[in-house]
Amino acid sequence: MSGDHPLTILIAADTYPPDVNGAAVFSHRLATAMANRGHTVHVVAAREVNGPGIVEQRVEATVHRLKSHSQPTASTLRLCLPWEAKPDIGRILDEVKPDVVHVQCHYMVGQAAVQEAARRGIRTIATNHFMPENLDPFLPFPKWFKRIVARNSWRDMGKIMGKAAVVTTPTPLAARAMMRHARLRKVLPLSNGINAANYQLEAGENVERKPWPMVLFVGRLAVEKNVNVLIEALGLTTSSPAPHLTVIGSGEQREPLERRAAELGLSDRVHFTGHVDDSALRTAYLQADVFCQPGTAELQSLVTLEALSASTPVVLADAMALPHLVDDGVNGYLFEPGNAANLARKLDTILALDPEGRARMGAAGLQKAEQHSEAKSMDIFEALYRGADADDFLPG
Known part of the structure; x- marks a missing residue:
C-alpha cells in the first residue's frame, strides 16, 4: 500500500456527529483531514435515532448509519446488536472495498468491523478512546459486578484490537494501561491532535x-x-x-x-x-x-x-x-x-x-x-494506512 495514490478509507465508529463527545469529534476531524488530503472516506456509525440503516452524504465522507437501539441507562448511547451490525458491515465492506479500516473502539461497531475486515484480509488500524471504567455510570450494578465487567471488557479489547495491524491511543498513560490490562503487546501513543x-x-x-x-x-x-x-x-x-x-x-x-x-x-x-x-x-x-x-x-x-x-x-x-x-x-x-x-x-x-x-x-x-499538532498526527495515521508499523514511530 506504499506510494502516494489516493486511498479508500473506512472509519468505523460507535459514535459520530451529531453525537457530542471526544471520540465523535476526533472521528469527524479524522474523516475531514483525510478527505482534504484527497482520499475517499466512508464512515460506519450507529444511527442516532430509531429506524433502519441509512446512508448520508456529508462534506467529509459518505456516512453509513447502522440500525441501532436506545438503552435505558444513558440516552446518549445507542446499541448496535451484533447479529444486525455484522452482516451490514460485511455488505458495506464488499461494496466500498476499502484499502484500510480504522476502528475507533472495540465495542459494537468496532468489534464487528474488525471481525469482518479480518475475514476479508483488509488492513485494520485500531484506536482506543475509551476505558472500560467509563461504563460505570451507565451500569446499574454493585461495584463488585462492575469490576468483573471491566476485567471482561479489557480482555475483549485485547482479543479484538489484537487483530489490528497497529493499535493506537491518545496518550502514553492509556497505552501503558492497555498493554497491562488488555495484554496488548504494542500500543502506539498518538495524540488526537489539535489545530x-x-x-x-x-x-x-x-x-x-x-x-x-x-x-x-x-x-x-x-x-x-x-x-x-x-x-x-x-x-x-x-x-x-x-x-x-x-x-x-x-x-x-x-x-x-x-x-x-x-x-x-x-x-x-x-x-x-x-x-x-x-x-x-x-x-x-x-x-x-x-x-x-x-x-x-x-x-x-x-x-x-x-x-x-x-x-x-x-x-x-x-x-x-x-x-x-x-x-x-x-x-x-x-x-x-x-x-x-x-x-x-x-x-x-x-x-x-x-x-x-x-x-x-x-x-x-x-x-x-x-506540541499536539493535528497535522503531525494525521501524517502518522496516513502513513499507518499505507503500511507503516508502530515501530516506525515509537521512541527507541
Missing part, C-alpha cells in the same frame, strides 16, 4: 468579555465529568467580583446539576448553554478567564487542548491523562479530584493574576497545545 491556530484571535479581531470573571466547562454532562464538584467550588471561591461558571454541553446530568446550583444559591452565577456550534464554542474559549476540566476518566481531553489553544489558563483534575497537559503553575494547575475546596483555591489563584501574569500562563498553554 491550535483555529482558536487564536485573528489580526484585528476583538472578542467582548463577560462583565464578570468567567470559568468555563465544556463537555458531556455525565457523572464522571464531576461538574457538581466544579459548581460547589464556584460557591467556595473568594475572588471579587464573584466569578460565574458557563457550562457548555448536554447530557443526562443537566437537571441534577441545575438543581445543585439552585440548592447552593448559585443559579444566577451558573449558566447552562446546552450544545453550541463551533463558532460560539470558540468565542467562549476566548472569553474565559479560566477553563476547568474536573473529569476523572479523560484519555486526553480534546476540550482542554482547545482551551489551551485559545491561550486560556486551565485547572484540571489530577487524574488519568490530564496531568500530561499541565505544567503546574506555568500554564495552569492541577487539583485533587473531588476536592471542591482545593479546586476553589486553584481557581482563585488564577483569577487573582494581573493581565500580564494571565497572558504568560496563556502563552505557555498555547505552547503546550502546539
Whole structure:
C-alpha cells in the first residue's frame, strides 16, 4: 500500500456527529483531514435515532448509519446488536472495498468491523478512546459486578484490537494501561491532535468579555465529568467580583446539576448553554478567564487542548491523562479530584493574576497545545494506512 495514490478509507465508529463527545469529534476531524488530503472516506456509525440503516452524504465522507437501539441507562448511547451490525458491515465492506479500516473502539461497531475486515484480509488500524471504567455510570450494578465487567471488557479489547495491524491511543498513560490490562503487546501513543491556530484571535479581531470573571466547562454532562464538584467550588471561591461558571454541553446530568446550583444559591452565577456550534464554542474559549476540566476518566481531553489553544489558563483534575497537559503553575494547575475546596483555591489563584501574569500562563498553554499538532498526527495515521508499523514511530 506504499506510494502516494489516493486511498479508500473506512472509519468505523460507535459514535459520530451529531453525537457530542471526544471520540465523535476526533472521528469527524479524522474523516475531514483525510478527505482534504484527497482520499475517499466512508464512515460506519450507529444511527442516532430509531429506524433502519441509512446512508448520508456529508462534506467529509459518505456516512453509513447502522440500525441501532436506545438503552435505558444513558440516552446518549445507542446499541448496535451484533447479529444486525455484522452482516451490514460485511455488505458495506464488499461494496466500498476499502484499502484500510480504522476502528475507533472495540465495542459494537468496532468489534464487528474488525471481525469482518479480518475475514476479508483488509488492513485494520485500531484506536482506543475509551476505558472500560467509563461504563460505570451507565451500569446499574454493585461495584463488585462492575469490576468483573471491566476485567471482561479489557480482555475483549485485547482479543479484538489484537487483530489490528497497529493499535493506537491518545496518550502514553492509556497505552501503558492497555498493554497491562488488555495484554496488548504494542500500543502506539498518538495524540488526537489539535489545530491550535483555529482558536487564536485573528489580526484585528476583538472578542467582548463577560462583565464578570468567567470559568468555563465544556463537555458531556455525565457523572464522571464531576461538574457538581466544579459548581460547589464556584460557591467556595473568594475572588471579587464573584466569578460565574458557563457550562457548555448536554447530557443526562443537566437537571441534577441545575438543581445543585439552585440548592447552593448559585443559579444566577451558573449558566447552562446546552450544545453550541463551533463558532460560539470558540468565542467562549476566548472569553474565559479560566477553563476547568474536573473529569476523572479523560484519555486526553480534546476540550482542554482547545482551551489551551485559545491561550486560556486551565485547572484540571489530577487524574488519568490530564496531568500530561499541565505544567503546574506555568500554564495552569492541577487539583485533587473531588476536592471542591482545593479546586476553589486553584481557581482563585488564577483569577487573582494581573493581565500580564494571565497572558504568560496563556502563552505557555498555547505552547503546550502546539506540541499536539493535528497535522503531525494525521501524517502518522496516513502513513499507518499505507503500511507503516508502530515501530516506525515509537521512541527507541
